[in-house]
Amino acid sequence: MEKNGNILITGAAGFIGFFLAKRLLEEGFFVVGIDNMNAYYDVGLKEERLSELLGQEAFRFERADIADAGAVREIFQRVRPRIVVNLAAQAGVRYSITNPDSYITSNIVGFYNILEACRHSCDGAAKVEHLIYASSSSVYGQNRKVPYSTQDRVDNPVSLYAATKKSNELMAHAYSKLYDIPVTGLRFFTVYGPLGRPDMAYFGFTQKMVRQEPIQLFNYGDMYRDFTYIDDIVTGIRKVMENAPGPNGDGVRYRLYNIGSSSPVNLLHFVEVLENCLMKAGVIDRPAQKEYLPMQPGDVYQTFADVTDLERDFGFCPSTPLEKGLEQFAEWYAAYYADRGRK
Ligand SMILES: NC(=O)c1ccc[n+]([C@@H]2O[C@H](COP(=O)([O-])OP(=O)(O)OC[C@H]3O[C@@H](n4cnc5c(N)ncnc54)[C@H](O)[C@@H]3O)[C@@H](O)[C@H]2O)c1
Structure with a gap:
């Protein structure tokens, strides 16, 4: 270009x-x-x-x-x-x-x-x-x-x-x-990632874990997100x-x-990886308290992107494993909020 x-x-x-x-x-x-x-x-x-x-x-x-x-x-x-x-x-x-x-x-x-x-x-x-x-x-x-x-x-x-x-x-x-x-x-x-949006679930979960407040898992955590x-x-x-x-x-x-990534992740698995990364980065020192709730009206069970067109036309192939991506997020979070003395 x-x-x-x-x-x-x-x-x-x-x-x-x-x-x-x-x-x-x-x-x-x-x-x-x-x-x-x-x-x-x-x-x-x-x-x-x-x-x-x-x-x-x-x-x-x-x-x-x-x-x-x-x-x-x-x-x-x-x-x-x-x-x-x-x-x-x-x-x-x-x-x-x-x-x-x-x-x-x-x-x-x-x-x-x-x-x-x-x-x-x-x-x-x-x-x-x-x-x-x-x-x-x-x-x-x-x-x-x-x-x-x-x-x-x-x-x-x-x-x-x-x-x-x-x-x-x-x-x-x-x-x-x-x-x-x-x-x-x-x-x-x-x-998702470092410097991400505080209004999104993974960021909100993190803030709640830091404050030791329970995180809410709808449909008892049985949901999938891309x-x-x-x-x-x-x-x-x-x-x-x-x-x-x-x-x-x-x-x-x-x-x-x-x-999208075209490989939906179970919400419980996502939270587990997030907890581990946040503990490793020193953001939290214990696993999250979890509140298991029924499905909320309007929520969807699964999001799952078919990206074959983008793959065919542009060779798009997302390669960052969840563990790596959330590690980057957790390390950024630790540094950013430690600097500011607020969580
Ligand atoms: N992040 C996601 O997971 C996601 C998912 C689906 C779609 N999108 C879309 O992708 C785009 C970027 O998302 P993002 O996550 O970076 O969101 P973001 O809110 O972080 O970024 C949007 C930016 O636009 C600015 N903005 C909003 N209204 C404006 C206006 N009227 N004039 C000038 N600036 C304005 C905001 O100040 C903000 O900095 C958005 O259109 C969003 O709807 C994002």
Whole structure:
């Protein structure tokens, strides 16, 4: 991939955006990051990630809200990105019950502004060559068929978050078709790792273990999740960035892929590995107290990504074992919270 020209990443102070920006900078690319630094979770963590990027000459940061059409337009005109990776979004399933507005603002209006800016980049000399955007495994709702394939019907979302992500897929397809913008959508499954998101279960479990509070295991721990380590995800996105899609069977330069590990892990096993890693890193000194509860309404038994398309087209092959990934998380957690004297 050519090194000249800017790569624009929205949500660059976020978990995945930060690690992607870091990798691209290491490889010698120019990266512009957008983030509004909202307080959905600990802003200190976003600042921590950003401070590492800001130290690098080839990185520029734009503190902006993608829901602000004028700001997005102005940044696109000035930066003239070659490749755009849209990761900014309001994430989280449960939060969408109490804060629906932020999903519509960031995920619908914000994403529309990104599509419009890509469309109008076609008017000038610096056309966006490839837009990559984040969708989510949550679009599969309560799909019972496994593994989850992008061929499965996903018309029954069970959260507003999922509905906005499915809408993104439809909007992106329409813009790709109408304005001939090469677009790739990626349905992420549960991503974990150092500097991860405190709103996610493995992080919440860790905080509870530290406070010696019981962790809740629904369906008595009999659940399976497709966990993917952050480095594998970044490698996957990088591979996708190498090649903008050519016309598909309908003549549209649009593709949609699952990006996950494709080997679901039992929740009890996951917790056991997490406990061991946290004990080894000195974060906790005893196993977690566990509360075994029945299945919660709306929860899914299993998430399981069929990644054969991504494997076939890009040679995607996640390789980080759970033990290694959680060890990295635990070591980071120990160092980060020891430094700050808070847990
Ligand atoms: N991490 C996962 O397991 C996972 C799973 C499925 C989908 N995804 C999707 O992948 C993307 C990245 O996820 P993440 O885990 O890095 O989340 P994250 O919350 O850590 O990162 C998102 C970043 O976007 C920023 N942001 C949110 N709304 C914004 C707005 N309106 N304008 C500008 N910036 C805004 C936030 O401040 C945050 O830093 C998201 O779209 C998310 O929905 C992630």
